[in-house]
Amino acid sequence: MKAFLPTLFVLVTFSDQASAYLDPGTGSMILQGIIAAIAVAGFTLKNYWYRILAFFGKEAPKSLLDDDENAQKPE
Amino acid sequence: MKPLSSSFRDPSGFVFSHAGSVYRQVNHCFSSTYEAFIGSGLYEKLIDRSLLVPHEEVAGIDVGTTTDCYKILKPRQIPFISYPYEWSFSQLKDAAMLTLRIQLEAIQHGFILKDASAFNIQFIDSRPVFIDTLSFERYEPGSPWVAYKQFCQHFLAPLALMSFTAVELSKLMVTHIDGVPLPLASKLLPFRTHFIYSIATHIHLHSRMQKRHADGAENDNSRKATNATLSQKGLLLLVESLASAVQKLNWKMPESEWGNYYANTNYSDHGGNEKRELVDHLLGSIPESLSTIQDFGANTGEFSRIAAKHCELVVSQDIDPVAVELNYRATHITGPTNILPLVQDLSSPSPAIGWGNAERESFSQRSTCNALLVLALIHHLAISNNVPLPNIAKFLCGISRWLIIEFVPKSDSQVARLLATREDIFIDYTQQCFEQTFSEYFSIETSKTIPDTERTLYLMKSLACAAVG
Numbered sequence: 001m002k003a004f005l006p007t008l009f010v011l012v013t014f015s016d017q018a019s020a021y022l023d024p025g026t027g028s029m030i031l032q033g034i035i036a037a038i039a040v041a042g043f044t045l046k047n048y049w050y051r052i053l054a055f056f057g058k059e060a061p062k063s064l065l066d067d068d069e070n071a072q073k074p075e
Numbered sequence: 076m077k078p079l080s081s082s083f084r085d086p087s088g089f090v091f092s093h094a095g096s097v098y099r100q101v102n103h104c105f106s107s108t109y110e111a112f113i114g115s116g117l118y119e120k121l122i123d124r125s126l127l128v129p130h131e132e133v134a135g136i137d138v139g140t141t142t143d144c145y146k147i148l149k150p151r152q153i154p155f156i157s158y159p160y161e162w163s164f165s166q167l168k169d170a171a172m173l174t175l176r177i178q179l180e181a182i183q184h185g186f187i188l189k190d191a192s193a194f195n196i197q198f199i200d201s202r203p204v205f206i207d208t209l210s211f212e213r214y215e216p217g218s219p220w221v222a223y224k225q226f227c228q229h230f231l232a233p234l235a236l237m238s239f240t241a242v243e244l245s246k247l248m249v250t251h252i253d254g255v256p257l258p259l260a261s262k263l264l265p266f267r268t269h270f271i272y273s274i275a276t277h278i279h280l281h282s283r284m285q286k287r288h289a290d291g292a293e294n295d296n297s298r299k300a301t302n303a304t305l306s307q308k309g310l311l312l313l314v315e316s317l318a319s320a321v322q323k324l325n326w327k328m329p330e331s332e333w334g335n336y337y338a339n340t341n342y343s344d345h346g347g348n349e350k351r352e353l354v355d356h357l358l359g360s361i362p363e364s365l366s367t368i369q370d371f372g373a374n375t376g377e378f379s380r381i382a383a384k385h386c387e388l389v390v391s392q393d394i395d396p397v398a399v400e401l402n403y404r405a406t407h408i409t410g411p412t413n414i415l416p417l418v419q420d421l422s423s424p425s426p427a428i429g430w431g432n433a434e435r436e437s438f439s440q441r442s443t444c445n446a447l448l449v450l451a452l453i454h455h456l457a458i459s460n461n462v463p464l465p466n467i468a469k470f471l472c473g474i475s476r477w478l479i480i481e482f483v484p485k486s487d488s489q490v491a492r493l494l495a496t497r498e499d500i501f502i503d504y505t506q507q508c509f510e511q512t513f514s515e516y517f518s519i520e521t522s523k524t525i526p527d528t529e530r531t532l533y534l535m536k537s538l539a540c541a542a543v544g
Contacts, residue, residue, distance in 0.1 A: 019087040019105055020189045020212055020221045027284030028224035035276050035316065036309030043312055 080433040081194070087209040099130070099148040105209060106145040112211045117184035126177050127205045128153070128197075148208060151199075154388045155367065158435055159193035159229065160248040161417040161425060163400040164237050164326040167245065170196040170203040171230035171321045177205055178220075178314050182307065187214040191226035193254070194435070198415055201406040219305040220313065224285075227277050228254025231320060235274055238324045239264055242396045245418070252429050257282035273320030328397050340451075341488045346527035350450075353523055354378055354479060357534045358385040358446065360521070361477050367444040369475065371421060372452035376402035376414060382448060383411045390444070392419035421452075422460045439473075447475035451530075454483040454490045457504055464503060464512040472516040478535040482509050487529045506531065 050060040079097070082090040087105035091098055101109050112118055121127035130150040159167055170193060178188050189212040196203045229248075232255040236244040240263050247255050261282040268274040305313070342350065358368075358381070365386035370379040375398050379391035391414050393399050402416035419425065424438030449471065456462045471478055483490055484506055485499075494501075503512075510519065517535035524531050 019085060019108070019209075021085050022190055022221050022225060024219065024221035025224040025285060026288035027286070028227075028281065029219045030288065031276070031281050031284045032219050032223050032305055032313060033309075036305050036313050039312035039316055040306070040309050043308070 080431070081429065081435060083430075085190070085209060096149065097152060098133070099150060099208060100141070100144050101146040101148060101209065102143040103145045104143070108211070108213055109146070109209065111213065112186060115184050115186070117181060117186055117211065118208075120180060120184070121177060121205070124176075124180075125202070125204070126173060126180070127208065128199075130208060150206065150208065153197045153199065153206065155390050155415055156436070156441055157198060157390075157415060157417055158248075158425065159196075159233070160246055161419060162245065163396055163403050163416065163418060164234070164242060164245075165400055165403055166198070166203070166416075167193070167230065167237070168234055168321060168324065171226075171234060172318065173203045173205060174226065174230065175314055175318045175321070179311070181211055182214055182311060182314070185214050186211040187218075187220065187310075188212075188222055191222035191229060193229040193248070200412040201403070201414060201416075202412070216307045217304045220310060223313070224257075224281075225254060226317065227257060227281055230254075231277055231317065232257060232260035234321060234324045235268065235278060236260055236263055238326050239268055239274075242326060245396075249425065249428060252434065257285055273316065273323065277317065277320055326400070328400060341528070342525075343527040346525055349526045350481075350528075350532070351378070351381060353525065353532050354448070354450070355381050355384075357479050357521065357532065358382055360534065361385075361446060363445070365445040365477075368446045368448065369442065369444045370448040370450075371419075372450065372455065373402065373416070373448070374398045376405065376416060378448055378450055379414050379416075380411065382446075383413050386445070387413060389414045391416045392421075394418070394420045421456065422462070442474050444475050446477040446479065447471060449478065449480040450532075451481055451483060451489075453480065453509075454487075454493060454504075458490065458493045458501055464509060465515070468513045468516040472537045476537050478517060478533075478537065480513075480533050480535065481525075482506055482531045482533065484529050 053060065076091050076093045078089050078091045086102065087108070088099055088101045091100065118127070122129050128150045130148040133147050133149045159170070162170070173196060174188070174191055178191070181187055188210050190207070190210055192207075195205055195207040195210060197206050198204070228251075233245055233248060236247070236255065244255075244263070247259075251259075257278055261279050264274065264278065269279055340347070358365075366388065368379075368382045368386045368389045370376070370382060370389055370391045373379050373391040373393045374395070376389075376391045379389045379402070382389045391399075391402055393402070393416075396418050399416045399418045402414070406412055406414050406416065419438060425435075427433060427437040427440065428435050453467065456467050457464060471480075485491070485494065485501075485504060513519065513533075513535060515538075517537050519533055519535050521534040522531055
């Protein structure tokens with residue numbers, strides 16, 4: 001498993017975005033990478049923690065977006 | 076065929092109206108993506124979960140389409156178009172969560188939202204639904220989300236401002252059609268939001284990153300950024316992070332002038348009940364079927380709920396965000412759901428904004444309806460807002476054929492309160508004058524005094540000038 005994404009960026013063009021008409025914003029794209037990198041690192045650590053919890057019979061919390069019951073309820 | 080003035084930015088297609096219905100044209104350049112979207116099962120999944128507006132493909136209709144037309148879609152028609160700056164806090168929050176749910180579902184099917192505009196959402200049966208069927212682009216793992224900035228501007232920033240600073244700041248979206256700029260949001264949010272991770276990253280840091288890289292093309296970093304990579308896991312976690320940020324935003328409703336309205340009216344129990352029955356009876360007596368009823372100054376929607384029995388949709392508008400919020404929540408708890416609560420200041424309703432002042436329609440352009448309730452409101456327009464009765468009558472006549480209006484005289488304690496601290500210059504504000512003035516625009520069909528009050532309810536029918544909704 002990848003432990004950590006570096007915050008330096010790899011040159012990969014994003015193709016087939018012929019109708020992605022928005023200007024994504026340079027700063028926004030860089031920031032996404034940073035936030036995602038931190039989140040992936042955090043996720044990895046959390047996963048290890050949930051494995052420990054599972055060993056003791058505790059369940060990991062569900063994602064806010066996963067649950068179909070949440071799909072159309074007012075927040 | 077008349078393209079909608081709001082539908083021009085996306086080369087994939089556009090929305091147009093024809094013979095009273097709204098259609099969407101899919102252009103050839105988007106044909107393979109569209110078919111992949113349908114074929115992948117994503118469309119079906121979104122329809123099953125009631126997240127996306129369903130459509131049917133229509134063939135053989137002569138609408139005078141352009142040469143790049145690949146297919147014509149007829150989506151389920153939206154009964155009333157509303158805009159994010161008219162929504163209460165929870166309406167905008169629900170719209171934000173809907174966008175993120177759709178994004179998550181899309182990624183899992185190999186697609187991604189190419190935009191995240193709040194204008195992609197409309198309300199049907201008091202629930203948000205995504206209406207932009209062509210917003211789904213094929214997802215290339217590794218590519219960043221081009222609509223991330225737009226999501227922050229359209230959803231996260233206004234919600235944060237409504238939650239932490241002032242709920243009225245949703246109106247910033249009137250002057251900023253592409254959402255609240257992040258540097259502005261960052262400046263307006265209280266300092267303590269720097270210590271909330273989600274706001275600190277998605278808004279404050281985001282604003283700084285934008286400013287730092289503003290002179291894009293010259294910069295080495297910008298070239299790197301346009302080719303930036305984001306793993307699928309990273310993207311999913313980013314979406315979850317936004318969901319968590321939105322979910323945690325709550326609006327603590329203040330004690331408002333209007334929030335406790337019904338506890339502070341001057342109706343006796345008997346008077347209140349009689350008024351409800353009278354309104355119900357008057358609506359029932361209208362000799363035509365009603366598709367849309369508007370309720371102006373609806374407060375928490377007590378009379379909208381009565382009107383909802385008589386039509387397909389009640390648009391329930393009030394100036395107070397607290398009242399509208401309570402109204403919206405009630406539609407989910409007790410129903411009925413055929414009510415659309417909106418925040419609207421009748422003395423200065425939503426203008427037409429955007430390119431050519433035509434991208435998003437004004438309140439007046441969207442307001443025609445079959446019947447209109449103007450209850451316990453006229454004194455606020457005529458006295459608090461100094462609008463002469465003829466101007467009010469003309470305005471209302473242009474909106475609806477049928478009008479149920481309550482005249483509140485100066486002898487009423489609520490009007491006495493309004494006049495307590497100001498000079499009474501309203502010589503023409505009398506019942507007789509009211510009837511005379513309105514008779515120039517309407518024919519008065521029925522009038523009934525509300526028991527235990529000085530107020531009179533009228534059922535009026537407009538004379539020739541109303542557009543039928």
